[in-house]
Amino acid sequence: MESATGLLLYATAVLTLGGIYAILALGLNIQWGFTGLFNLGIAGFFAVGAYSSAILTARPSPEHFGGFGLPMPLGLLAAALLAGLLAWPIGRLTLRLKADYLAIATIGIAEILRLVLKNEQGLTNGAVGISHIPRPFESLPRPYDELAFLGMVAGIVLVLYWALERARRAPWGRIMRAIRDNEASAEAAGKNAMAFKLEAFVFGSMIMGLGGGVYAHYVKFISPEAFEPLMSTFIVWVMLVAGGSGNNRGAIAGALAIWAIWSMTEILTSQLSADWTTRAAYLRVFLIGLFLQIILQRAPHGMFREVPPPPPEPSSPRQPESRSADT
Amino acid sequence: MLDFVNFYLIPGIVIGSIYTLGAIGISLIFSILRIAHLAHGDLIALGAYFALFGVVELGWSPYMALPLAMILTAATSIGMDRLCYRPLRRMRTVMVIIASFGVALMLRSAIMLIWGPGTEVYQSGIQRPMIWAGLRLQEKHLFIVGAAVVLVALLHLFLTRTTTGKAMRAVSDDPDLARVCGIRTEAVIRAMWGVAGCLCAAAGVFLGLDTQLNPLMGFSLLLPMFAAAILGGIGKPYGAIVGGMVIGIAEEVSTYPLFGDPLVSPTYKAAIAFTLMVLMLLWRPTGLFKGRVL
Numbered sequence: 276m277e278s279a280t281g282l283l284l285y286a287t288a289v290l291t292l293g294g295i296y297a298i299l300a301l302g303l304n305i306q307w308g309f310t311g312l313f314n315l316g317i318a319g320f321f322a323v324g325a326y327s328s329a330i331l332t333a334r335p336s337p338e339h340f341g342g343f344g345l346p347m348p349l350g351l352l353a354a355a356l357l358a359g360l361l362a363w364p365i366g367r368l369t370l371r372l373k374a375d376y377l378a379i380a381t382i383g384i385a386e387i388l389r390l391v392l393k394n395e396q397g398l399t400n401g402a403v404g405i406s407h408i409p410r411p412f413e414s415l416p417r418p419y420d421e422l423a424f425l426g427m428v429a430g431i432v433l434v435l436y437w438a439l440e441r442a443r444r445a446p447w448g449r450i451m452r453a454i455r456d457n458e459a460s461a462e463a464a465g466k467n468a469m470a471f472k473l474e475a476f477v478f479g480s481m482i483m484g485l486g487g488g489v490y491a492h493y494v495k496f497i498s499p500e501a502f503e504p505l506m507s508t509f510i511v512w513v514m515l516v517a518g519g520s521g522n523n524r525g526a527i528a529g530a531l532a533i534w535a536i537w538s539m540t541e542i543l544t545s546q547l548s549a550d551w552t553t554r555a556a557y558l559r560v561f562l563i564g565l566f567l568q569i570i571l572q573r574a575p576h577g578m579f580r581e582v583p584p585p586p587p588e589p590s591s592p593r594q595p596e597s598r599s600a601d602t
Numbered sequence: 603m604l605d606f607v608n609f610y611l612i613p614g615i616v617i618g619s620i621y622t623l624g625a626i627g628i629s630l631i632f633s634i635l636r637i638a639h640l641a642h643g644d645l646i647a648l649g650a651y652f653a654l655f656g657v658v659e660l661g662w663s664p665y666m667a668l669p670l671a672m673i674l675t676a677a678t679s680i681g682m683d684r685l686c687y688r689p690l691r692r693m694r695t696v697m698v699i700i701a702s703f704g705v706a707l708m709l710r711s712a713i714m715l716i717w718g719p720g721t722e723v724y725q726s727g728i729q730r731p732m733i734w735a736g737l738r739l740q741e742k743h744l745f746i747v748g749a750a751v752v753l754v755a756l757l758h759l760f761l762t763r764t765t766t767g768k769a770m771r772a773v774s775d776d777p778d779l780a781r782v783c784g785i786r787t788e789a790v791i792r793a794m795w796g797v798a799g800c801l802c803a804a805a806g807v808f809l810g811l812d813t814q815l816n817p818l819m820g821f822s823l824l825l826p827m828f829a830a831a832i833l834g835g836i837g838k839p840y841g842a843i844v845g846g847m848v849i850g851i852a853e854e855v856s857t858y859p860l861f862g863d864p865l866v867s868p869t870y871k872a873a874i875a876f877t878l879m880v881l882m883l884l885w886r887p888t889g890l891f892k893g894r895v896l
Contacts, residue, residue, distance in 0.1 A: 313696060315640075315703065368880060372887055374696055375638035379828045380883075382640075383876040386825060394869045504821075509707055512700065557714040564708035571701050572689045 294428035297530035302482030308520035310475040311455035313374040316381030322502040324354035324487025339400035351488040358484020366476040392499040404498025444584040519577030618850025619750035623805040625830035625842035627798035633774035633837035641706035647820030649675040649803030650810040664724040671803040679799030713817040722815040829879035835893025
C-alpha cells in the first residue's frame, strides 16, 4: 500500500511537470509550428512568468520585492501579461529580419534576464531565489493535493489545446501557415505579415509565461538556476520537434514522452555510484542532443505530422471556390 | 589616463581580438551556408580544451599546443558538418540552425564528460607584466593580439590568392552561379569548416590564456561574437574585425569608473554587446559594411 501510494505520487509528479512542459511546447508551437518564428529564449519568458506570479502571490518578505499575497489566478494572469509585454518590443525589433536574428535576440534576452534575476537582490533575492510561493490545494490530504494540482495543469493544457485547435482552423491559423510557408505571397494577398507574426510571437510568449507561473506554484521555490537554457529552452525544442511541430497534439505528446524518458533515465543513473551519477548527467544531455539530430534527419515530421486544416465551408453556394493545393 | 589604457583599453583590445576570430568564423559560415551557427561558442571551448590536452598530457606550452588544437578542432568541425548538417542541406536552413543548437549541447556535455565541469588553467602563477613607458604589457596579451593579426592576414591571403579561397567567395556571392561554373560546393564547404575550426581553436586557446577554461566559456562568447558579426555586417569577414574590436573595447571600457562608480556594473558587461547589437539592428540592420540581411 505504501509503495503503491509512492508510485502514484511519482507518476503524478512526472505527469504534472510533463503537463507544464506541454504548456511551454504549445506556446512554442504557435511561434515555430504555426508561424515559423525561431524563439530560442523560452527560458526568459518562462522565468518572467514564474517570477511575476511568485512576487505577486508570495507573502510579504524583506528578502525580495513585493510578496503581495494576491490570489493565484491573478498571479498567473500577470505572468502571461508580463511575458507578453516582454515579447512585444523584441518582436517589433527582430521579426522584420531573417529568422536567425530573432534566434540571437531571444538568446540574448534570456541571458540578460538571467543576469538580472541573479544580481538584482532587491527584486528577486538574487541567487537564493524566492521561496514560500503558495501552492493551491495544499490543505487536501497527501495524494489528493498532488492529484488536484495535476488536475489543474491538465485542465489548463486541455483548454489551451482546445483554443489553439480553434485558432489553427480559423482564418487566423491559415494566415499564420501562409506567412510561414510563403511570406511574400501572404503579403501579396493583402495580409500584414509583420502584424500577424507579432501577434503569434506575443501570444506564444504569453502561454510560456503562464507555464512559468504554474511552475512556480508547483515547485513553491524558484531561483535563477531553474531557468538555465538547457532545461527550459532546449528540451522544449526537442519536445516540439519530436512530437511534430505544427501539430498541437504532437506538442503535448512530445512534451509528455520526452519528459517521461528524461525522468526515467534519471532513476537509472541515480543507481550508479556518486562519481558516475554526475558523469551520467552529462551523458544524458549528450544523448538528448544526439536524439534531436536523429529526429531531424530520420523523422523530421515528428510523431504527429502536421495536418493542414480542412478548407472552410463555402459561405454561399454560388461561389464554387477554386483553391490551389494546400502545401 | 594610463590606468584607463592599462586596465580598460588593453584588455578591451585583447578580448576584441578573440571576438574578432570568432566573429570571422560566424560571418564566413553565414555567407556560405546562410545559417547562424549556434554551436560556434562551444566549438571555441572545445578548441581550448584540445590545447589543454597538449598542455597537460604532452607537457607542451600552450603556444605549442595551438597548432594541435587547430588541427583537431578543424577535423571536428568537418566531421560535425558531415554528420549533423550535411544531411539537412536540402531542408530549410532553419533546420540546420536547430541542429546546431543541439550540436552546441553535445559539444558542451562532451567537454564536461571528458574534462569535468570545473575550471582549468594552462599555466598557474602570475606573470609579471613588462612596464614600458608606464604601459603594462603582458607577454600573453602581446602574443594574443599579434597572433590574431597574423591569422587575419593569412585568412586575407587565403581568400584573395588561393583557388579555394576564391571559390569560397564565389559560393558566398552566388551559390547557384558558382555551381554552374563547376565549383564543387561541398569541397568549398569542407574548406570553410576547416578554416572556421582553426579560427575557433585560436579564439579558444587565446581566451584560455587570457583568463581560464571552463565548459561554459563558449556559450558566454556566443552573444558578443554574433553582435560583432552583425555590427560588421553579417557575411562580411572584414567587417567582423571592426565589429569584434568595437564590442571588445566597448565591453571593457563600459566598466571604467569615470564618475567614481563603474559606468556599467561589471556583472552586466554581457548586456553591452546585446545593446550595441540591438541599436545596430535598429539603425542599420546590414551593419557597418553593408552585409547581407533578410
